[in-house]
Amino acid sequence: MSDYSVPALKPISKLRAAGSKLWIFSVWALTLFFVVNLIGIIAAVITSSFGTRWLRAWFPAGFTPHWYISAWDEFQLGNILATTFEVVGAVVFLCALIGVPAAYAMARRDFAGKRAFMLLFLLPLLVPSVTFGIPLATVLYKFGLGGTIWGVIAANLVPTVPFVILIMIPFIEQIDPRMEAAARVFGAGTVRMFLHVMLPLLAPGILAALLLVLVRTLGMFELSFLTAGPTSQTLVVALYYGVFAAGVRPVQSIDAMAVIYMVTSLVWLLVALQFVNPTQIVARSKRSAGP
Amino acid sequence: MSDAPALRTRLAARGFDGITLLVLPAALLIAGLFIYPFAYGLYLSFRPKDGSVFGNYLKFIADPYLYETIGRTLWLALPVTLLNLFFAVPVAFRVRLMHRQRLLTTILVLPITLGTVLVAEGMLNYFGPQGWFMRSLHLIGLANFGSFRLVHNYWGVFISLIITGFPFTFLLTLSYVTGIDPALEQAAATLGARAMERFRAVFLPLLAPGMAITFCLSFVQAYAVFPSAVLLGQASGETRVISIAAYQAAFEQYDYSMASAIAMIMAAVQLVIVTAVLALRALAYRGPAGGGKG
Structure with a gap:
């Protein structure tokens, strides 16, 4: 993540640097959360379409193409x-x-x-x-x-x-x-x-x-x-x-x-x-x- | 015969010749399949079954089952659009600095391509009471099974509008953000402006017009929510949005006059909001986003 360099006149404080890191982290965490859920939604459809019985479990009991x-x-x-x-x-x-x-x-x-x-x-x-x-x-x-x-x-x-x-x-x-x-x-x-x-x-x-x-x-x-x-x-x-x-x-x-x-x-x-x-x-x- | 070439030359001078006529098939198509139906719908909406002129509109205003759909639709569309925009801007600012944007943009274009129906089917499973999302929450101890629901209510439609709407808002925002010359920000940084100041003083004024357009396009999409409101919400309850009312009037009661009236009201409400946002946009800076030489 190449951020633009801050001129030497105004030295960056540790607190601000931490805040900036936290901000960048939370933006990426949020994006990741969105993408993971999106992939989950699509994967759930695919998994279910191949599943035999899928009740109260993480995955179907068995897999079948029928x-x-x-x-x-x-x-x-x-x-x-x-x-x-x-x-x-x-x-x-x-x-x-x-x-x-x-x-x-x-x-x-x-x-x-x-x-x-x-x-x-x-x-x-x-x-x-x-x-x-x-x-x-x-x-x-x-x-x-x-x-x-x-x-x-x-x-x-x-x-x-x-x-x-x-x-x-x-x-x-x-x-x-x-x-x-x-x-x-x-x-x-x-x-x-x-x-x-x-x-x-x-x-x-x-x-x-x-x-x-x-x-x-x-x-x-x-x-x-x-x-x-x-x-x-x-x-x-x-x-x-x-x-x-x-x-x-x-x-x-x-x-x-x-x-x-x-x-x-x-x-x-x-x-x-x-x-x-x-x-x-x-x-x-x-x-x-x-x- | 003698003035035929003169007429042709005169027309050509104003830009009319054989090539110009190529625009006509497309124009006739849109006139016939878009303008005419809209005009006919407007006419039909003033020809209600009871024979009066404003019968449909009066019925809409008088019946809470009908007029409350406007509020319900706005109650979904406005928060979703604002939230999408609120998250799209910071993410777009980060992604702008990425070298490999392609993978992320490709993943994000999936829900737009697949559409609301597929997302709804996936959500019924994934966010369902026994779906992976609820199981994960249960696993990390955030919620018990059955303590709350995320489908077949307001939140189901809300989440589906985020899932299909956020990528749309984000990709539009990204195309505006990457259109701003990085030299402007570098100049501000050289002059000692911190990230927040650079955003407020440099980017925000340049982005405001684009954000207004993005808001309008995203809002209009969310406002016309239809399949997910039926599949993921309560089509006769809290997510009975205005497009459901129009659909039911047309295809369940076969009252095309009333359906046209509801469609016209729908278009009018959209127009009011879009006009208001664009009027605000007129107050913002409009000019080049390039670096001085533009």
């Missing part, structure tokens, strides 16, 4: 996983198709009303999903989309498309506009320039943004929950119903589903973390664009 097989049948996890990946795949694809061109326009053109558009894209990220999810679900049900997989996809696009736009704008801004000018000089049209010049340059940014969208959509509970019907449940919604109806099925079975959900999310999180900084998952990249 809860995974029974959870797979009981919750029809095959169908649920298929639905989940259909939703996530469609959301990622549409985000790329709609979000990246919009980010390009926002980054490269300075048009009247641009600030209004920016506000339009910021709002869905600032308003929590439950608040706009209820009117949105109402509208989707009115048009017959509620309860279908299309409704779930549409609802999940609302926070993710602006998210892609806000991540991609600084990324596009850092690319020298002379690249496009050069492509134009050599006679490339918009589509050709986009596919042959911009897309390769933007690929790392697009990949990072889409992986974050993927992870966020897998974990997006509220919007999927409000718009999903019995046949369009995603994994996290099915997990909620499982926990909600605890007692109907053995807790290990629910925990097995929770582990399957966890593995599905974490695999993609690990892939995403190869390309992005963890802070980017909450904050949009402010500094990656450079000065």
